[in-house]
Amino acid sequence: MFKKIILLFVIVAIATTSCNKDFLETKPTDAISSGDALASAENMALILNGLHRLLYAQPQTMLSGGDSYRSGNHYWVPLEDNLAGGVIHSARANNLGWQDETQWISHNQETSLTTEQLWYQRYHIIASANAIINKAAEGIIPEDEKFKEILGQAYTYRAYAYLSLVQHYAKGYLIGNPASDPGVPLLLASEAPFTSEPRSTVKAIYDQCMADVNSAIDYFKGATPRPTGNAYDKSQLNIDVAYGLKARIALNMGEWRTAADAAVLARKDYPIMDQDDYYSGFNSTLLPEVMWGSNVISTETTYFRSYFYLMSNTFAGSQNRSNPKIMDKRLYDQIPDTDYRKGLFLKDAPNSNTSASNGEGGWKNNTNPLYTTEAEFKAEIKRLTSVYGWASNQNTHPYMHVKMRNKAPGTTDPDDIILMRSSEMYLIEAEAEAMLDNVDAAQDALKTLGEERDSAYDVTMYDTKEKLMEHIKFQRALELWGEGFLYVDKIRWDEGIDHAANGGSGASQDLYQSGFQQAKPSTNKEWIFKIPQKEIDANPNLGPGDQN
Template sequence: MLRKINILLLVFLGTTITSCDDDFLETTPTDAISAVDALADEESMQLILNGLHRGLYSQSQTILPGGQSSRANNHYWVPLGDNLSGGLIHSASANNLGWRTEMQWNSHTDPTSLTCELLWYHRYNIVLGANLLINRATDGTMLESQALYEILGQAYTYRAYAYLSLVQHYAKGYLIGDPATDPGVPLLFSSELPFTSEPRSTVQEVYDQIGADLVDAIAAFEKGTGRPSGGADTKSQLNIDVAYGLLARTALSKGDWETAAEAAVKARENYPLMGEEEWKSGFNSNNLSEVIWGSHVIDAETAFFSSYFYLVSNTFNGSQVRNNPKIADRRLVDAIPDTDYRKDVFFIDAPNTNSSAANNQGGLDSNTGLPRDPNYENDLEGYNARRAEINAIYGITNAYNQHPYMHFKLKNANSGSIDPDDIIYMRSSEMYLIEAEAKAMMDDIAGAQEALRPLGEERDSAYDVTAYNTKEALMEHIKFQRRLELWGEGFGYTDKIRWDEGIDHAADGGSGASEVLYQEAFQVERPSENDDWIFKIPQAEIDANPNLSPADQN
């Protein structure tokens, strides 16, 4: 690709491997590690795979030349989807790690930004690692074994995951553009220096490669050892269920409804829906029954103040959290039935305690000493009592500001701490929603209702899916269920592109966001009319890649 990708191979064969197995260093100096050593046998190949697992959530400077600690890879990229799409709402101007800049759409629209550059190179780093494993496992020199097939299945799945992320961020949405001609991203298959630079493939070509990789992954997994059972760490390993889940996501994003529905059913088979207690536990552990895939964050690789829960939770002990409580769109929360236990994690009546709140209704009036929050007008006692009650429930203190419609869906396991927690990437609930959407789009109303029924009836004691008996009503309800069930888990950006929906914080009574704080991102035209939904290609890539020119910029 370009020089940075060449450097990545050296980093990958050195830094990544040494971070995965200290014993390897006892006999092999860091600067002497080669592709031959790194891929000599299945055990060594597993070290490369372990590096990919850790690279998903490690701080970017540990795996990318020029990386920065403020972007701890999927700690950042996963919640970015809800930050960009306006689902995860900031209540104050407190900034950290560029999180407010992202929310205002001033980062992914800038080709020199860290976000555009680091997401690009992180995903291509995954492609590089996958290529190393795929090319070695399929060159005909290794004996076939279940262990080798398991490694190969994970490598194909990783490559598909990386290319899906790249094409969904750096190209026009499949369903709103012309995938046969729209420029996608470069497809790279090399694992040897020097890399051959490639031009942008079309969106269709990228999707075709993703599909082929997932077919190959599933075939390899069927001959593999299977993912080990055990604790949260085992779900860091990809398996056939993850491959089916990615196939379901890919098919949904391109309108291949039948494949999406079938793959979603296969992906979720071994992951029963969570009950109320698990659902309210904070979404901080791979041990939850629904989790198909997630990163188990180990102490040695914790991201501290760059972590997922620092960016999205209201219980992590950091200034971004204490000064800027994250709230949910009040239009979504108000629509949740009282019989649905998911409503319990959104606190409509939390007092606005922040004197710097963007809506100018926080804190106490300097003249009267009474709350500025109109929900507690002349009621200082009620204001203080409710704040104390919420503090007690969630293990926080008055050092943490509160705000109406703040959430406690996503919370770190040890409230008020900076301890590391897992990052969940795929749950069975998503698969029920994919099946329902796909069947609705195929005009199979009864099938879509039955797909949605288990999830709805688990969450809402009065749920009646038959109330949604037309395609239009059912699709609106499925969208509502996705926004609610997957809130804060990063799906908002790709959902809006697939549905071709814009952002309007002012519509239907308002979301609760501040126009002064959100600036031009307060209202954003839908993706088919606004190319700012597409991430800019890093300027460094265009400058260095001979097969890309300024005309290739999004």
Template sequence: MLKKVSVLLLLVLSITITSCNEDYLETKPTDAISAGDALSTPENMALVLNGLHRLMYAQQGIIPGGSNSRAGMQYWIPMFDVMCGDLIHTARSNGWMRAELQWNTHTVETTTTVEQLWYQRYHFIASCNAIINKVEEDGLTIDANMNNILGQAYAYRAWAYHSLVTTYAKGYLIGTPSTDPGVPLLFKTEAPYTSEPRSSVQVIYDQINDDISKSIDFFKNASQRVDKSQLDLNTAYGIKARIALSEGDWSAAADAAVKARQGYPLLNETGWKSGFNTTDLSEVIWGGRVIQSETTFFRSYFYYISPTFQGSQNRGNPKIINKEVYNMIPETDYRADLFLAKAPNTNGAAANGEGGSFQTDPNYSDAASFNQARRDNEAAWGITSRHNQHPFMHVKFRQKNPGTIDPDDVIYMRASEMYLIEAEAKAMMNDVTGAQAALKPLGEERDVAYDVTIFDTKEKLMDHIKFQRRVELYGEGFSWLDHIRWDEGIDLTNSGASQVLYQDGFMQAKPSVNNDWIWKIPQAEINANPNLTEADQN
């Protein structure tokens, strides 16, 4: 593989294993262990995994060829919702993710975005290969701790390959997996780190399924994790549920989803309205506990998404929900409270041209009511007077300390998603009763008037499940894969998005007939990898 990956193992072993006092802007750690020692003991292997846990939310400058303009999942999660118009920008602001929402990054092979996602995922793969191969080659004792280490390594590798094949290749359900080109497999852990050529999508899924099955087997006899940033049996089942859903293995998806959520009760109203800023929430299965001294500040998840973060991205660009989705939320559903339909449009630079004062905001006819509404929202949600507001803005993601740049946790997987995966899988199997049973606990918790029996056909169930995912999982990064799995295009005509701002992202044909849903392979990879040529470019 590309030379950027040829030194990958050395860097994951010598840079990412640092103390909690690491400054991500530094290029050399103060307490790194040598590459030779990193795999010498199970304890050191666990340190390698801890480096990967941090890399999930760290700035990518610690990866060869990486850029500090991306901070792992803190960037990718909101980006995948932004690109589909489910997490809508209201103004040009400082430009972050503008190119993504305009579809000008993943369609260009030289952009930072396509490079960073590719190399971060292969970074995980190379690191996991090192652990897996070392255990096998040396015949190390497989006790509870080693089961935990191998369970995490196989799960991370499955997760990384799944992320790659669902972005840099055609969707499993809308293509021909046996012949569609997937991504290169990488197994070596020594120079020259050359990957295989692009394998088919089916071959990649076979590898993914083999890895996640091994992960689950190891976790069944593993020691317990100590933090939700680490992977465990529930996490592995959650990853398996996502994989099976994306390839249409409905029975496996439903079964894994049920197992993944065991022990993680649904949030009640107080929990759902608390800000989604900590992995301590009851239904968080997996998430990054961001260490205070390692925060990425203006590259953090809350910088991109939170209406209370003290940064220019949200002060000038509050994010809104798609109006069509909001208008479907029943008044009896408490989630509607976190989308402020009547928030005053205080931004004179708003993309819809209706901001700045009561004179341009159609919801208000006088300055007094306009200004009072702004003050009321500030008092209720921790929005500062420096932050602009906008109709339909969300207040779902709020900091523990609003109005600061303090770090907060990043959530990767929740029990709610697993209920929705089970429901979709059952619906796709024409198991109406089973799908209703899966939806019932979630629906009744969120809506006091919820009646699941009205969704009594596969078609009604699927429409409702799509609605539930767009509300329940808003801002949590699932829109891209949902659109591909459902073969749905993008039409933001009545969403509240500005066509002038969104440009090509305002309307896109469905993925089965539109290859722009397939990410470009980094040109740097094609230039350097002897097993890839220009003919391999998407």
């Protein structure tokens, strides 16, 4: 690795202890030793703060070779729905390679920014977590409550990063042969040259994830609790996040009992949001359901690299202004009128974009019978602009979403990134119980969520494993739309992509190209990210034959 891995914890210690210009100019990054950075629990807390920031920062500000086009989870979270076809482009995107992702010509290229930046960002997280974990193993620093909290976070971070890597750069656990399928290199070192084993098996990496998250839980049990009341607090990982991550790991391993039990423990202190909260824009970690998220600080100038730039139709950027993101029409048609989530997708928004990929943009091409005159067509556009606060030059499009909305609509402010919510935990529990043929238990898990979202919800309709699984797939697609789950879901369920089936999604084959249809993951290696060529070239434990 591991030429690309640098001592992130050293840079983090500098970045988080001072913003003083003279300090940064006169204290080069190699002047603070790893021993100083790891000398105390207080210094290690600075390393963790750097990891919190690394999740969303423009990487060139923190990592050697980083590129601003992939600003951490601003890019990786919506990528999962972009790749899998859940969040649909209505017209051509303009930059960041976002259209390449849609067309499946980025993640499967070994020289792309996507394959390279995701790989190295996650391994930087691992290297920094290793530094804390390995220092603790020396037994020099007393394991008081504060240090246990730091260790809990370090183990959780390592599990999170390895899970991300193995889910993207290897075959899915449930659709392959995990005991023999190649996973990713296992890096446990904390000092240069960061040597690693060759690619470990998929099972070995998942086992490491589970071991790490269990260690995290053990440490958190004796740790200082996470503070509450501030949006920044939920950037910190705690025992609930560790249980939530354990539920994700187990779900994707098919360890159904473990997944269900962990999901119940994870969500207990995070009540389901009501309609007002659900309609508030998904822009703050302070929402009651949020278990973990990145509180994006205003000085981090992601702006036109942010999650909301890529996702929010109220963001004042060309990515959405010329290309409103829309919902799959087939999913929309499944939503009952009594479900308030339906109101966040504007089926009848006029198609104002003359460059829309469906060729129906502008009044002259209008096909919606609601608008019988051009004046009515324009009046509705004006009304929507006033309701949602987007810029006057924002294009509208049928089925466009207003789920993710920036706090200051019509601006370029980057908002928080939600990484884990309690609703996901109900859905994990339901899926796991359904797979165990525990129909009553799966229904109970769905009932809490369903009855909050849909005033006419009747869970008794789903009285077999098969019916439950189809309904759970619908609920995950709707509840977690745009939040970064569909890619992994499709791999777990071994489902391909077909924008043409069942009346069509609303996506254009000309626009989507290879991404318009993809065979299921078990028979299609295109779902697996390529290992960066730079890694193949630099790592003595990898060769051309290790490429996916």
